[in-house]
Amino acid sequence: MLPVKCILPTRIDQADGESQDATSTQLVVSNNNRWSRATLNFDGIEPDLWCEFNFQLDTHPEEDNRAAPDFAVVGLDFQTGDGSSIDFAYVPGLTRTQIDPHSWYVTGPDYRAHEAKPHEISFGFFMPSPARRLSVTFRSWRNSHPFTISEPKLLQGGVQKSTHATGSDGVAPADSIITPEPLDARRSWRPIHVEATWFKFSLLPGRNLLVRGQIINESSESTSALARIVYRDARREELPFPYPELAAAPSVGAFVDIPVHRQARRFTLNLVPPPGAASVEIGFQAWHAPARMKLVTPLEVSVDEDLSLEAVSGDSVSDAPTFLNRVMERIDGTSSSSESMSNEAMLMRLVDHGALGSAFTFHDKLAAVQRGKAGTIPKGELVLAGLPAWSLPDEPQWIEDPYQSLAWRLEFQSLAWLSSLVAEEDPESLKRAIKLATSWSHANPWGNPGDPISLHPRALSARAETLLLLLSSSVKAPQPISSQDILIILAEVVRHGFAIAQILGQNVFSHSVVQVHAACALLALAQALPKIPSAAYWTSLAQMHLSDGFERLIDENGSFVDQSLHIQLELISLGLILTRCLEGASETREFCSNLAVRIRKGLRTLVAVTTPSGMLPAFGDTPYGFHHASWLRRLISGYGTELLSDHDLTTELSYPTGRKIFSSPLAGLIAARHYEQNSQWGYFCTSLNSRHHEHGHNDCTSFVYSAGGAPWIVDPQGSNLHETGAARQYIIASRSHNVALPNQREQIAGSGWIVARQDLEGVSIFKICTNVYGPSYEHHRIFIILDKLDGIGVLDRFVTRSKAVSFEGFLHFDTDIVMAIANTQLGVAYRKNEKLRIQPCTIEGNFSGMSVECGRNDLPGAIQGFIAGQSGRLQPANVLRYRFSGQKSVCGGVLLSANEHAIHSLTALLETEAARGLLDHNSDESVPTDRSNSGYKPWAPDQIERP
Numbered sequence: 016m017l018p019v020k021c022i023l024p025t026r027i028d029q030a031d032g033e034s035q036d037a038t039s040t041q042l043v044v045s046n047n048n049r050w051s052r053a054t055l056n057f058d059g060i061e062p063d064l065w066c067e068f069n070f071q072l073d074t075h076p077e078e079d080n081r082a083a084p085d086f087a088v089v090g091l092d093f094q095t096g097d098g099s100s101i102d103f104a105y106v107p108g109l110t111r112t113q114i115d116p117h118s119w120y121v122t123g124p125d126y127r128a129h130e131a132k133p134h135e136i137s138f139g140f141f142m143p144s145p146a147r148r149l150s151v152t153f154r155s156w157r158n159s160h161p162f163t164i165s166e167p168k169l170l171q172g173g174v175q176k177s178t179h180a181t182g183s184d185g186v187a188p189a190d191s192i193i194t195p196e197p198l199d200a201r202r203s204w205r206p207i208h209v210e211a212t213w214f215k216f217s218l219l220p221g222r223n224l225l226v227r228g229q230i231i232n233e234s235s236e237s238t239s240a241l242a243r244i245v246y247r248d249a250r251r252e253e254l255p256f257p258y259p260e261l262a263a264a265p266s267v268g269a270f271v272d273i274p275v276h277r278q279a280r281r282f283t284l285n286l287v288p289p290p291g292a293a294s295v296e297i298g299f300q301a302w303h304a305p306a307r308m309k310l311v312t313p314l315e316v317s318v319d320e321d322l323s324l325e326a327v328s329g330d331s332v333s334d335a336p337t338f339l340n341r342v343m344e345r346i347d348g349t350s351s352s353s354e355s356m357s358n359e360a361m362l363m364r365l366v367d368h369g370a371l372g373s374a375f376t377f378h379d380k381l382a383a384v385q386r387g388k389a390g391t392i393p394k395g396e397l398v399l400a401g402l403p404a405w406s407l408p409d410e411p412q413w414i415e416d417p418y419q420s421l422a423w424r425l426e427f428q429s430l431a432w433l434s435s436l437v438a439e440e441d442p443e444s445l446k447r448a449i450k451l452a453t454s455w456s457h458a459n460p461w462g463n464p465g466d467p468i469s470l471h472p473r474a475l476s477a478r479a480e481t482l483l484l485l486l487s488s489s490v491k492a493p494q495p496i497s498s499q500d501i502l503i504i505l506a507e508v509v510r511h512g513f514a515i516a517q518i519l520g521q522n523v524f525s526h527s528v529v530q531v532h533a534a535c536a537l538l539a540l541a542q543a544l545p546k547i548p549s550a551a552y553w554t555s556l557a558q559m560h561l562s563d564g565f566e567r568l569i570d571e572n573g574s575f576v577d578q579s580l581h582i583q584l585e586l587i588s589l590g591l592i593l594t595r596c597l598e599g600a601s602e603t604r605e606f607c608s609n610l611a612v613r614i615r616k617g618l619r620t621l622v623a624v625t626t627p628s629g630m631l632p633a634f635g636d637t638p639y640g641f642h643h644a645s646w647l648r649r650l651i652s653g654y655g656t657e658l659l660s661d662h663d664l665t666t667e668l669s670y671p672t673g674r675k676i677f678s679s680p681l682a683g684l685i686a687a688r689h690y691e692q693n694s695q696w697g698y699f700c701t702s703l704n705s706r707h708h709e710h711g712h713n714d715c716t717s718f719v720y721s722a723g724g725a726p727w728i729v730d731p732q733g734s735n736l737h738e739t740g741a742a743r744q745y746i747i748a749s750r751s752h753n754v755a756l757p758n759q760r761e762q763i764a765g766s767g768w769i770v771a772r773q774d775l776e777g778v779s780i781f782k783i784c785t786n787v788y789g790p791s792y793e794h795h796r797i798f799i800i801l802d803k804l805d806g807i808g809v810l811d812r813f814v815t816r817s818k819a820v821s822f823e824g825f826l827h828f829d830t831d832i833v834m835a836i837a838n839t840q841l842g843v844a845y846r847k848n849e850k851l852r853i854q855p856c857t858i859e860g861n862f863s864g865m866s867v868e869c870g871r872n873d874l875p876g877a878i879q880g881f882i883a884g885q886s887g888r889l890q891p892a893n894v895l896r897y898r899f900s901g902q903k904s905v906c907g908g909v910l911l912s913a914n915e916h917a918i919h920s921l922t923a924l925l926e927t928e929a930a931r932g933l934l935d936h937n938s939d940e941s942v943p944t945d946r947s948n949s950g951y952k953p954w955a956p957d958q959i960e961r962p
Contacts, residue, residue, distance in 0.1 A: 019790040022169040024055035024151075042164040044087070044153050049114060051155035052090075057169050062144035065765050067789040068151065070167040073133035074124045075160030082875050083157040084744050086123035090115025090152035093143070095231075099279035101146055102229045102311050103200050105526035105567065105576070108140035108764025110709035115152055122744060123157070126876035133165065137789060139763030141707075142171075143200040145233060145278070172790020203566045204231070207308040211243055211298030214559070217551035218288050218295060219318050219346065226284040226297060227315035230275050233307040237276045240308055242284055243298035244269040248291050259287040267300075275308065293551070313563045316520045316556060318549075321345060324513050328461045335456050335506035342509065346548045358498040365505065365546050366490060374487045374543035375596045376480040377535040379434050381588055384649040385641060399426040400737075401640040401885040411451070413458040413465040420888075421468070422638070422737045428469035429477040430455060437484055442494045445485075449500050452485050456507045472518055472529050473736070476536035479511035483543055509547060512540045516553055519560045526567055526576065526708070528586050534560040535589060538596070562606050565590060565613070573616025574681045578704040578711050579635030584621055584643060590614045591654040615661050622647065622667040623677045624686040627696040628726075632686075632719050634702040636710050638734040639885050674802045676779055680769055685781055689804040694724040697804020703767035705787045706747070710735045713762040715787040716796045717752035722805055722913040727844060727851050728753055729829045729892075733883035741875035742889055750879065755796070755811040755824040755908075762787040767796070773929055777802050777920065782933050791815055797908075797933055799921060806917025808925070810858060810908030810934065811899075821863065821900035824908065826853065827882060827892065834867050834893035842867075842895055852918060853895060854910045856925065858934050860901025869893045906934060 027042065042053040060066070068089070080086060091109060093101045093116070100116065109117040119138045127134045142149075153164050205212045207230065218224055230240055244261055245268065246254040261269040273282050286295055299310050320326060327341050396404040400422035405415075416424055426432065436448040458465050468474060486504045489496045515537045524530040534557045541553035568576050568586055575583045590610050597603040621643075625631055629644030651658060651668075659665055670690065677686040683703035690696045698721040705715030712733075720728040730753070733746030745751050749762040756762070765787035773780045781798045788794050792815050799808030813820050828834055833845040842853035842865055855862045869880040870891030881889035899907035912918035924930050 019170055019172045020061070022057050022059060022171070024167055025058050026056045028054040028056070042153060043161050044155050044158075044164065045161045046155055046158050049088070049154050049156060052152050053164065054150055054152045055167055057149040057151065058147070060142055060147055060149055060169065061171055062142050062146055064142055064171050065139060065786050065790075066142050067137055067139050067170040067763060067791075068119075068167070069135070069137045069170060069789075071133040071165045072121065072124075072136050073163040073165065074158070075162060077160055078124065078162075079159035080157045081123045081125040082741065083123040084126075084740055085120045086157050087121040087162065088112075088115070088154045088156045089119045089121060089138070090154055091117045091119070091140070092150040092152070093117070093146040094148040094150060095145055095278035096147040097278050098148060099277045100150075101231065101279050102281070103143060103146075104203075104311075104313065104522060105200050106140055106143060107200070107707040108138065111523075111526065115154070120156075123875075125874055126741075126744060133163070137760070137763055139706075139765055139787070139789065141200070141764070145231060170790050172786070201309070202570065203312050203563055205299070205310040205312055207240055207299055207301050207306055207310055209301050209304045209306065211300040212310065213296055213298045214314065215294060215296045215555060216316060216559075217555040218292055219322070219549055219552050221288075222319050222322065222346070224284075224286045224288070224295060225315075225317045225319075226286065227282070229279060229281045229311040230273060230299075231309045231311060232275045232278050232280070233309070237274070238306070238308065239275060239302055240273045240306075241267065241300060241302060242271045242273060242282075243267050243300065244271065244286065245296040245298070246289055246292040247294050247296070249293040251294070254289055254292055256289075258289050260285075294555070313522050313525055313560065315522055316559070317517070318552065322513075324461070324510075324517050327513065333462075334460050335503055335510050338461065338510045338513075339502075339506035342513070343548075358502045362490075362498060362501060362505065365544070367544070367546050368490055370545050371487050371543050372491050374483055374539065376484055376539045377589065377592055377596070378431060378477040378480045378532070379484065380592050380653075381585070382431065382434075384588055384592075384653060385585075385646050387645070387649065397427070397432055399423050399432065410454060411458075413455055413469075416466075420737075421739055422734075424466060424468050425471060425474055425736060428466055428471075429474040430481045431477045433481050434484060437488050442492060445488055445492055446496070448485055449489060449496060449504065452482060452507070453500050453503045456503055461510060472515075472524060472533055475511060475514060475518075476529075476532045479508060479515060479536045480539055482508045482511065483540060487543065505544075508540060508544070512537060512544075512547070512549065512553055515540075516549070516556055519556055525560075525563070527710075528568065528577065528582055528589075530560055530564045531568070531586060531589050534558075534564060535593060558603065558606075561593065565610055569613040569617055571613060572681050573613050573618075573620065574683075575617065577635065577708050578683070578702060578706075578714075579637055580621060580624070580631040581633070581637040581641065581643070582635065583617060584631065584646065587614050587618055587621070588646075588650050588654075591650060595654050611658075614655075615658055615664060618655075618658065619661075619664050619667055620677075620679060620682045620684065622664065623675075624684055624700055626698045626700075626721065627670075627688065627690050627724075628721075632700040632702070633730040633732040634704075634714060634717065635708075635712050636734045636736075637730075637732045638737055639732055639883055676774075676800075678769065678772065678781070683766070685769070685783075685798070687779065687800045687804060689802065696724050697722045699798075699800055699804060699807055701783075701798060703769070703783060703785075705762050705766065705785075706764045707766075711764075712747045712752065713749040713764075713787070714752035714754060715762055715765065715767045715785050716783055717754050718798070718809070719753070720804075720807055720911065722851065723849055725846060725849070726829050727832065727846075728826055728911070729882060731827060731882040738883065738889075741872075741878060744875065745878040745881065745889070746883060750825060751827070751881070753809075753825055753827055755813075755822045757788055757792055757794070757813045757815070757820055757822040759823070760788055760792070763789060770795075771933060773933065775924070775927075775929060778924055780930065780933060788813075792820075799910075799924060799930070801917055801920055803917075805914055806910065806912035806921050808856065808908065808910045808921050810856065810906060812859070812904070812906035812934070814904045816903070818902055819900070820903060820905050821898065822905060823896055823898045826895040826897075826909070826911075828894065830882065830890050830892045832893060834869075834895055836865055836867060839864065842897075844893075844895075849913070852910075852912045853897075854912070854918065855897055856908055856910050856922075857899065858906035858908075860899050860905035860907060862907060863898035863900050865895060865897045867893055867895055 045051040112118040258269045263269045433448045436444040538557035541550045594607045631643045686700040688698045701718035767785035771782040795812045797810045844851040871879045880894045882892045884890040910921045
């Protein structure tokens with residue numbers, strides 16, 4: 016094994032401000048909520064490597080919140096060598112938060128074994144360059160009593176880089192070890208040169224613009240950058256300086272000097288526009304070459320504090336018309352109150368009928384390609400989140416939760432279902448929709464929502480566009496609609512716009528598809544309501560975050576940050592709908608062109624790994640109830656017909672018959688299928704990523720497998736929009752996926768990568784190396800895939816420095832499958848008249864038995880034998896657990912076969928020299944292979960009886 020570097024803290028900072036030496040690292044964190052904390056500092060960390068943070072947690076005997084999923088929180092602040100904090104928008108494995116730059120939530124003690132006290136806690140993250148130091152804060156969160164932290168340490172282990180050449184598919188020969196490309200948390204950072212990098216923002220009339228950001232100095236010397244400022248009027252003509260509060264020089268014009276004396280410098284530009292300014296261009300550049308500086312993006316952008324959502328809303332609970340009234344008063348001194356201006360006059364002032372009548376919205380189009388045409392509710396019944404119909408009352412209270420479902424509440428509060436009433440083109444249906452929308456507005460004054468989930472950014476974005484559609488339909492309705500109702504909807508749209516703009520400007524969701532949803536909604540509002548004083552500012556803010564969001568979430572190779580294929584398809588869908596919205600606009604032509612290239616490459620992968628039944632493998636967050644092939648057909652026919660000129664994509668879309676192997680190290684996927692145009696197809700897919708994103712799952716090398724045209728081994732699915740609490744913690748945990756866990760150790764954030772591939776007659780073999788168990792474990796998983804997919808082998812090898820190592824593997828079966836253990840060397844899964852044999856295979860060490868669990872839920876940390884169903888309801892299903900043990904090194908797994916020929920082929924293959932070369936471990940610390948307990952004997956069908 017390669018060496019592991021252990022880093023201990025250098026200093027401890029307590030909440031009372033006192034500091035102490037870290038020789039004694041036992042910390043007590045009281046239960047004063049988030050303000051009780053203790054901070055450790057770590058120096059000498061190698062950048063661009065995965066890290067494991069490890070500590071012991073001892074809880075109070077009388078602790079009340081033992082089952083809290085966010086019992087405590089660990090905050091991480093990444094710093095340069097001189098202690099300057101770096102504003103990373105994204106760190107793989109961690110969550111972006113407000114109190115601490117990045118965080119990891121500690122579950123309560125009920126999620127771990129009770130006999131182990133104190134509990135050992137581990138989590139992983141990527142240490143992005145140029146960070147060299149780390150400040151780690153243990154913060155009180157839900158704990159009712161103090162808890163104790165001890166033995167904190169940071170582990171880093173490098174992986175030997177290969178000097179061997181790789182093949183055309185990026186896979187190295189069998190004898191090499193390669194590292195995956197580092198995850199670049201700095202992908203959207205902009206280099207600062209002597210040539211300026213420009214940003215453009217529209218302005219609110221007479222209002223300051225605040226732009227916050229950070230400059231990273233990669234040299235050891237103090238330096239300086241400048242921000243050049245150019246104001247333009249409504250005709251885009253440059254305004255002459257002097258500009259208020261800005262210096263000017265002949266060579267650069269107006270500018271702000273930004274000295275960078277340390278390795279990281281935060282700055283705030285408080286720009287005071289001159290009279291007549293409609294937009295501002297900011298160009299960041301260096302004074303002199305060479306320059307080794309970078310601008311951290313996205314920038315934080317906001318207008319004057321008195322136009323923030325909180326300031327306009329005030330301390331008192333206000334309705335939407337009051338909010339609009341205050342906004343207009345603060346922007347230009349006018350008022351929307353009845354005393355100063357009639358409803359009709361205000362609507363005439365703020366509504367452009369042409370722009371509103373042709374409003375382009377995104378969320379209704381996304382829903383249409385995802386699920387088809389929206390259903391109607393003629394009988395007053397709502398069908399949301401796939402749950403049974405619910406009778407909609409004439410006057411809802413807007414706190415309804417008939418199914419105790421997070422997903423149902425989210426859809427209900429989004430009001431997206433009102434679009435079906437608008438689509439009926441019936442005046443009475445439109446009036447009913449408007450009545451319901453105004454009822455929602457009255458019941459949800461800002462700051463006091465009836466249901467807090469209504470403030471979720473997904474609900475907020477979808478509701479903003481739904482209200483915009485209602486407004487558009489109202490102003491062009493053949494029968495007059497009450498001007499008061501129209502004004503309420505307009506005011507609510509404006510209030511939603513301010514909320515979304517603030518979310519975007521603060522970069523709250525800067526590395527999530529949620530950011531793209533919000534930016535699309537804000538763009539839709541701005542384009543449909545150009546007379547709103549903030550519309551131009553909203554447009555520039557939305558365009559910046561759409562450009563930045565797609566840059567962060569999809570790279571130039573079509574690879575995604577998010578491991579969920581479902582979310583990847585959602586992001587591609589939004590991208591194609593967006594390009595349709597922006598087509599023909601000269602200022603966005605380059606953006607659309609670059610986005611189209613990324614979408615085309617990403618779409619090839621998704622089409623290639625779609626199952627013959629039309630589903631994407633459910634790796635990562637995947638909500639229940641979507642048919643992805645139908646989604647793809649509707650998407651391409653509606654918004655992507657130009658993509659059909661791509662030969663590679665059309666080849667994938669043709670879905671050729673026969674055997675096909677898809678292997679993409681960039682996408683982190685291996686897929687295989689054997690497809691004929693009948694019901695007897697086979698399919699296999701595995702993911703090589705694990706919890707890079709805050710909503711990710713710990714499922715590196717988990718796999719799905721179908722034979723005979725039906726799924727046998729499945730992923731439990733699940734989505735953060737559906738599950739909460741213990742169900743959510745189970746869905747993202749490793750034990751809910753088809754992986755192997757050494758010494759009961761869950762996976763942490765990390766990656767897997769293909770180190771070898773061999774294609775033999777009738778079979779393909781892949782060897783994968785991972786780092787998801789931390790640097791103390793060396794792990795390989797080997798997949799053996801028969802060409803006809805009637806059998807596969809799954810074997811794991813673990814090596815560690817400790818004398819004893821054991822692992823437990825999991826196989827999760829579909830809900831209609833009966834699982835039985837025939838004897839100590841054979842498990843059998845039954846679906847109607849079909850059987851799947853599961854035979855253990857020992858390469859090194861000892862096979863320690865199998866067991867079956869279904870629906871175990873006695874403790875939050877012991878939930879087992881479930882898969883996600885509709886709207887967060889876990890459904891009981893069988894899971895097979897198999898175990899192997901050894902000394903320092905252990906290797907074994909299972910062979911899955913749908914017929915006798917497949918098991919004979921697999922067992923014969925394991926005796927070949929090619930297979931032994933992949934399975935043997937060449938480490939000096941490994942134990943010699945003992946094949947005396949291999950258990951290769953095949954079991955004939957007549958020895959298998961139905962239980």
